[in-house]
Amino acid sequence: MREQIADALKGQDADYIEVRIEEREASRILYRGRELEDIGRSTSRGGNVRALVKGGWGFVSFNELSGLRDKVALAVKQAHLVGRGRAREFEKGKEESRLAPVAPVVDIVAPQIRKDPSIVPLAQKKGLLDEYNELIWSTTKIQTSVIAYGDSKKRVIFANSEGCYIEQTRVDLSTRIVVIAREDGDVQQVALSVGSGGDFGFIEGLHQEVKDAAQRAVALLTALQVKGGEYTAVLDPVLAGVFAHEAFGHLSESDFVYENDRLKDIMVLGRRFGGEHLNIVDGAAIPGLRGSYKYDDEGVPATRTYLIKDGILAGRLHSRETAAKMGEKPTGNARAIDYRHPPIVRMTNTFIEPPRQVGVSFNEMIGDIKEGVYVKNWYGGMTSMEMFTFSAGEAYMIRNGKIEELLRPVVLTGNVFSTLENIDAIGDDLAMNEGGGCGKGGQMPLPVSNGSPHIRIRKCLVGGR
Amino acid sequence: MENILSLARKVAEEAEVFLVSSKETPVGFEANRLKMLETRETISVSLRIVKDGRIGFSSTTRLDDPQALVDMAVESAQFGALARFTLPAAQCYPQIEVYDPEVEGIAIEDMVEIGDSLIARVRGHTPELVCGGGVTRSVGMVNILNSRGGEASYRKSFFAIGIEGTLIRDTDMLFVGEMDSSCHPIREFKPLADSVIRQLEMAKHPASLSSGRLPVLLTPKGVRSAFFAPLALAFNGKTALEGASPLVGREGQLLFDERLSLWDDATIDYCPASRPCDDEGVPSQRTSLIEKGVVTNFLYDLQTAAMAGSRSTGSANRARGGMPTPSVSALVVEEGDSTFEEMVRDMKEGLVIEMLIGAEQGNVLGGEFSGNILLGYKVENGEIVGRVKDTMVSGNIYDTLKELVAIGREAKWVGNSLRTPALYLSRLAVASKG
Known part of the structure; x- marks a missing residue:
């Protein structure tokens, strides 16, 4: 990829150009009430080019990675169009591109992972959410619940016309649990959100919090609203x-x-x-x-x-x-x-x-x-x-x-x-x-x-x- | 697509392939001038299967490995929900116009010109205003193919212009703005500019307010910021099925003002929310939700409808190619008979609200809203006297919409998914900084 990007950047007429390529794998589990509604994995890949000419930006994003050089050329052309318009507004046409100087870096960054969600089997993730859902449903007056879990691993390649080349891989995971209580026409809800940059452990052991959230949702049915x-x-x-x-x-x-x-x-x-x-x-x-x-x-x-x-x-x-x-x-x-x-x-x-x-x-x-x-x-x-x-x-x-x-x-x-x-x-x-x-x-x-x-x-x- | 479908049929009883692609060209303005030109091309394909009676689903932006897509769907079907629906067979779709070839023909230079002129006209009124905004054109394509012979495809064009202005005096910040969109090109920027100028005029002077209960006139934008989220959620068939909608089990009951009618409509020609069929290939329709104050229907996709013992209302949506789920296409509130001026004139002391912030961040499901007035005006003895700030209004839509003072006679689109007149509410709790 590094050479492909370097080739695409060669000889292009812009003050600055950068390319980002991204590959992502994700998994998700969604419960609505007792029903498991959605579970599975997805993949995506895409990229973009950003070019700067006389203070004006061009930006092109895409899923298809082939023809990268043409995509760079398109971003450069767009940047020229913006730059020209901006320069016209200034006397002598001297609008400049200004970016704060940064030393170009070449680096490959591995993710900071404590417990990698991508090696936890889907069945085990589902099992954990089942435990939480059971706790919710064992509370009286609970009408329904929503549990949404998602994790992703994303590798991003970044390169620019100043010689910077960085590969970074990051993991992200999040869970949102909503408990809904109802009595007659009155509906109350309590939500619990947790997330982490790379530790599945954050999602585990929430049993007490889930129980409290369920009880609080029920308590809200008889709570009063504050006076403004x-x-x-x-x-x-x-x-x-x-x-x-x-x-x-x-x-x-x-x-x-x-x-x-x-x-x-x-x-x-x-x-x-x-x-x-x-x-x-x-x-x-x-x-x-x-x-x-x-x-x-x-x-x-x-x-x-x-x-x-x-x-x-x-x-x-x-x-x-x-x-x-x-x-x-x-x-x-x-x-x-x-x-x-x-x-x-x-x-x-x-x-x-x-x-x-x-x-x-x-x-x-x-x-x-x-x-x-x-x-x-x-x-x-x-x-x-x-x-x-x-x-x-x-x-x-x-x-x-x-x-x-x-x-x-x-x-x-x-x-x-x-x-x-x-x-x-x-x-x-x-x-x-x-x-x-x-x-x-x-x-x-x-x-x-x-x-x-x-x-x-x-x-x-x-x-x- | 045929390839994915045939691979999937080898391992599953039913299969459905959904492919969506788009090319979008936004022209962005910042600090009163052109800042960025963009071209965004996206494509994604998703596969839904029924295997051993269970739903499997997968999606990707990579078209180079159909087998991987099928494998992921099979994996997910092991745990998937029981399939209760039947995919739609081949059929005729209503003729709904959502593509205007002229949109693609608009040159970037013309889009720049529209944005420049819009900003220039507004700043002609208030030169210190700092404006950003954008002009966007796009064309998208949707293709659906399933194992029962169902097949749908359509092309949609989209054009939008928007402006936001910031006016700063000492430490006082005023935000004004408008946007408009259509499947046709929008070359006429003056109505948008004039609407922003009206906001600037009405907000010219500060006005103070005492806490208490006051009559409130919500402009169409105000209706959106207070009511859209709770209504969209309450009429969602999924929320209803789970019993989490306060309206469930109350169909046929008079719960709202008798003059209030509301429907969802994906069949209006050249509206960005319209389409011949939904994201499962079910024909689009107009669905009544509130008929003269009486709750009539909820919005369903195939699976939710089957579980609820109802039928799909053509409301399946897939956010970026995800699993279908029911959602609003375009909510339309029926017009009433009062003019804006009449309603303002009727207030001895009250509020006109254009925009709230934070109103959708409480117990939306229960219909509660509480927001800070980002843009709103005080009315004294039937006249708008100035802008109010640092003020919260709160209420519950089910109490508030039970009895309206009046409904405006001129409906307006607010974004793509709501068309509404102004609503004149009898009393809301107002808390103001003392």
């Missing part, structure tokens, strides 16, 4: 991780900022967003997590980046293009979900660090709350950059310093310019959640992880009756 308004909210590490991802992570992705002067003014390094105790980090270089890798999809080595340090905007996530335009260093955050898409700036493993001084214990956090909410686990989260929402899979009222009754699922919202400042307590109990997938620009779900210790947010807006 502002509350002091205490977030568990899972939901606080989703909060970090939605509240600040997405705004740190420079492709949203790099060509918008007004945003650049707002997102100026050194701006204060939160208290001294607040530190938010993203990085694929942190090993062993679902968003970890050695090189991103532009062949840039992974890093670890402080987005917020001591409450102050300290860094952001870059592709080579956004880094060059903003005069900063590339961070290795250009990722593509598969060969059908060009890489865009994405998060990897995002988390709030425990404070440098001793963190606040959970009991202290809830101790002086007269009326508040304790929110745990996640349903989802969304952001418009300024305003964001994150929804809790599990919520309780806090009254006079005590955790009280279970509430129906709660959606919380915030504004990046006030909510981060309103975090007034951070614990020491950092935990990572690897069950989520992130969506952006039609590329979803991208494997990421996020985490945090318990945190407390004052004046958090909660939707409700």
Whole structure:
């Protein structure tokens, strides 16, 4: 493949060209209720070419690998068309292609696997899910359940016109279990999501969690909905991780900022967003997590980046293009979900660090709350950059310093310019959640992880009756 | 395809081959100008078999090894679900137009021109607006072949234009946008531009709101962001079969406002969600879901219908060549008789909502929604006075749609899969930052 790509790149007229070829094997099991609905394996193969001319990109994706040279030529031709248009807008036609310099790497990266899902027989995977389903169905008032398991092994070859050649193999697996309870016309659900970058062990031993989820779904039938308004909210590490991802992570992705002067003014390094105790980090270089890798999809080595340090905007996530335009260093955050898409700036493993001084214990956090909410686990989260929402899979009222009754699922919202400042307590109990997938620009779900210790947010807006 | 089918028939009682291919050409704009041209070619083939009474399934993008595809399907049939359906035999399909050869003839340069003009017109109104967007054309081909002699194939064209604008003042961000799609080329960009300009006008001034219960007018886009996901799920035959839909067992009952009618329709000419047959080769149809407030039907594919003792509504879909599963083609809400202005004028204090975020991330199955108003306006004494922010609205669609104040008389497409008028709701819980 290496020679084939090198041949295809030879003599092409562009400022920069890259080729990605991807081979993927996957297996999946889907239960709906007691019925096994789908089980099996699939394979796919495809690739793409991306070319840059005078700041304009051409991109060609395909399943058929033959005729690679023509595909490169087509991407180059498209890039010329864009580049020409862009150059015209500038005096003297001098639009330039700028990519932050990166030393070309030649490397072959084996997957980091603890328990390889691809050698676990399909029957054994099914057996495990059967055990979970039995636990669910032995709970009364359960109407139905959905269990979706998937794993994949993907080998990606990346080469560019600067001499970079990288082969990376990555494994990803995930399981989502949804329990649905019903009484008359009322339907309630509880979901459990786990994932891993290469350890089938993560899927095993979830029996207690599954049992709890089933019981909680039934309990929700008699739970009340919270009254809408502002509350002091205490977030568990899972939901606080989703909060970090939605509240600040997405705004740190420079492709949203790099060509918008007004945003650049707002997102100026050194701006204060939160208290001294607040530190938010993203990085694929942190090993062993679902968003970890050695090189991103532009062949840039992974890093670890402080987005917020001591409450102050300290860094952001870059592709080579956004880094060059903003005069900063590339961070290795250009990722593509598969060969059908060009890489865009994405998060990897995002988390709030425990404070440098001793963190606040959970009991202290809830101790002086007269009326508040304790929110745990996640349903989802969304952001418009300024305003964001994150929804809790599990919520309780806090009254006079005590955790009280279970509430129906709660959606919380915030504004990046006030909510981060309103975090007034951070614990020491950092935990990572690897069950989520992130969506952006039609590329979803991208494997990421996020985490945090318990945190407390004052004046958090909660939707409700 | 014939080759795969004959290999599969050697080892299985029934077999069905599904092949889908497409060529898509998106033209992308970023920061007010052209940024990327793309060509995306995809092909995938999937095989469903019935072996020893059980379903086996496999798929691949590699056409070079049909035997591997058959082997994977056989492996999966060992554990597969019991097959309850019969594959459709050869038949005639309704004449539904979804291909316009003109789409392929649109030059890239013309697409660039459309995008440039769209952005220029909107920025003519608000020069500080930073716009992105895209113009896309594509042509796709679907082929289905099965062991009962069933055979279907059709070609579909698609054209879409979209724009999103970001306006930043101090730390205030405003997001506006519109998109439109069709099987015909869309050269007329002005309606789209003018709709974005209207959003900018209505959002010009900030307005504050107190928490409480307020009347809410959902624009067609607002209807989509609050109601589409719960409705699509509730009328899915699979959700119904499992008893997880709040509507199951309540067919024939008046559960919604008597003026509300809703159907699913894959037969409208030149609509991107239309097609002569579904992804199992069952002819497309219009299926009534709510008739004057009464629940009438659910959407089924072959297997789900057989299990429910019903018949397929031609609703089988395969996301990228996967296993067929029932889903919505295009939901259509019947128009009412009120104009937008009349409904706004009727509100003493209320809200007009264009877009919520997070509304689909709660207990969608139970019909609960709770979202932050990304784009919405406050109404005072019958007039839109400005944009509201940092505000949550919450409710349950089954309570909310029981009694509507009014239904708009002008329906609009929102994306490919919903056509709806504005809906005027009596009261929703509103929580606003104090």
